[in-house]
Amino acid sequence: MEWEQAPASWKSLTPWLLFVIFVLGPCEPLIPLFFASAVAGDWAQVSLVVAGYGGATLLAMHGLVALFWVGLRKVDLGPLERWTHALAGGVLALAGAAMVFLGL
Numbered sequence: 001m002e003w004e005q006a007p008a009s010w011k012s013l014t015p016w017l018l019f020v021i022f023v024l025g026p027c028e029p030l031i032p033l034f035f036a037s038a039v040a041g042d043w044a045q046v047s048l049v050v051a052g053y054g055g056a057t058l059l060a061m062h063g064l065v066a067l068f069w070v071g072l073r074k075v076d077l078g079p080l081e082r083w084t085h086a087l088a089g090g091v092l093a094l095a096g097a098a099m100v101f102l103g104l
Contacts (some may be wrong), residue, residue: 030049030053033049034046034049037049
């Protein structure tokens, strides 16, 4: 039986797989940077990678939380505002239970 078109090889998918891994997983690009610097014994460079990644992470987290806070202030929750702390605690408890019992 002859195929009209050969299936795509894994080599043609490699760039796309790497792209998805590096875009969706921000820690993966750090692994080679850490290992290359550590193997070379350049601890100043390792420290620079740690400081840069930590700073970028904190800046992104603070920026996103600030944007979310500004947007949430524009939403009128009415009588639900009284229970926001309890709702936040419930969401955290559900997330923790999902991790423990569902293995997420």
